[in-house]
Amino acid sequence: MQGLSKTGRSDVPEVLVFEILHRLPVKSLTRFRCVCKPWSSSFQTPLFITKHHNHHLRHNNLNLLLKSSYVSTRYDTHYFSQLSTDKGHNFSVKQTVHLPFFENFLYSPKVDGPCNGILCLSDFNDKVALWNPSTREFKILPQSSIQCPPSAGYTDFDRSGFGYDSQTDDYKVVRFATIYFEGYDEHYNRYVELDQNEKFELYSLRSDSWKEISHPGGTTYDPLLFNNYLNGFHYWAACGYYDNENYILSFDMVTEKFSTLPLPLPRTSGSYRLDLLDFNGLLGALLPQGEGTEKSFDLWVMNGSWTKQFTIDSVPGVGRALGFWKNGELFLESSDHELVLFDPSTRELKNLGIHDYMETMEISAYVESLVPINGRSEYEECIIRRPPGGASN
Template identity: 55%
Template sequence: MPETRVEVPEMVMLEILSKLPVKSLTRFRCVCKPWCSSFQTPHFITKHHRNNLHNNNLNLLLKRCQGPCNGLLCLHDADKVAFWNPSTREFKTLPQSTVQRPPSVDSTSFDCFGIGFDSQSGDYKVEISVPGVEPYGSPLFNNYVNGFYYWRATGDSDHLILSFDMVNEKFSTLPLPEFGGSLAEYYLELLDFNGLLGAIVYPRGGTDKSFDLWVMNGSWTKQFSIESLLGVERPLGFWKNGELFLDSSDHELVLFDPSTRELKNLGIHAYQETMQIIAYVERLVPIN
């Protein structure tokens, strides 16, 4: 009996392949030239990324870097800046910036790098200079949200939020949420919360911690509160089902489940105030 060969249509094959992890696709590039070429097209890269987002395929990384943006991270050391794709292991050092900083602002104020995606040009941008205000400390979370990068900043006499539009390359400002306290008593960290700008507020002192999450959607509204957590210092980020990563008083990484109020020690230790984590989705986007 003759062998029956089944031909899978190319579109169906690419649909199946777009659901695979980056590690597998990297190996499959050598199967044939059409596959290798297809994996590098914007359509396939976007399809693969959307599948990972739809299936909530998050990865965790302990970090000393900025980002991520669409699976890319921005690494920096003093005035040296580089892009890194942890999925494909590609790395690229960026040229020196030609952006002139305002002479009235000390250059040491510009310690916060911001990476974002320009959806109009299809390119990535790194913003390092902020006219008129001074970035206030290094971001703890990923501050890139839906085409904008956000910093907590100080103006002439008050605290505010500075945003940078990656398409129009323009700055604008937002007020802080009115959380009923002062920044002398509370930390306020900005973050991406389900595609919206969020701010998590928690007390600087004390052993009985509370965490309030505010979300900007036209105006600031309080999303939820977590009360009376003992033995934790600061938030580090959200996980797949709303769990919150925290830095414990012993500087161990712990995971808090709001539905059960259970704290789970993950057995990872870091020096004080250096542990940061990011959740990112794998992406094939080339940077070289």
């Protein structure tokens, strides 16, 4: 990293300065760009970006982003909050983040990722953006390339995935578009849905463009189930359109091909709820057991085949699972729509004092990164960050 040690202290070896800097948080590195031009340029090199991210990944330096809503109204109800933890493991809202690009819609943006510290946000109305909350860079993606016939009524972009192509050093977004065809029903004196068609498209950050891709065909996918990215693949819980068979659908970001995986257990009823997640670098499936306000959870892990990892027995007052934290603790949403943290080893259930409305809460745990997304600053996109009860920053 040429010039990195030119700080007025010639006795400090360049290698040592490099080792110190790549351990620092992104906020500190952003300030240190003003120290000298060699430092500023060095922080943008692939070598430094990779070493910095891998260090924080190795030390499990996770950050938390909470998506939720206050009330069930259409406008200005959805928000993101960055959560902070102190040494006593107390969670609090560090700041709230307002994203004008996704305002004035009934449903809050769907979150895909994280992937190398980057999140993909999307809605049903052809709005997609990439966001690096650490560098505060935000990129609005171009509109869809899918050509809809004149007879089409409307199009829903209701499912998506996001990930990294390691062979081409590219970030990609795969998206499912459902085109609905309508016709006028004289009996009911109104337009009704006659048919629908699914198309799939892929965005490349490197080319900054969309292209249509082939799809598995004959299937439909449940957008309500959690989905996840892991090791170059994005996963969805899926259901066959004709046979109503449940399985897991995956998309390879390198080959740009779909494939399927079986479920950990065969479906035993009309509904099959599972949450897909990253568990220590492997694909995990969290299956809730039981009904009402007392649930158990089985964790299955895919490592060549599905293996049952453990069972979390009878957690009282729980609505649904949101994801794992650093030491195996599990974030849960209570039946009262409060964010709680459950420790399986002690069976302690800790209320974190954060409330949402009607199961809108989602947790994204990500590791900071300096990865650029060729976008604009949050300030340029009018994104506002506010500490609780304070002014914007």
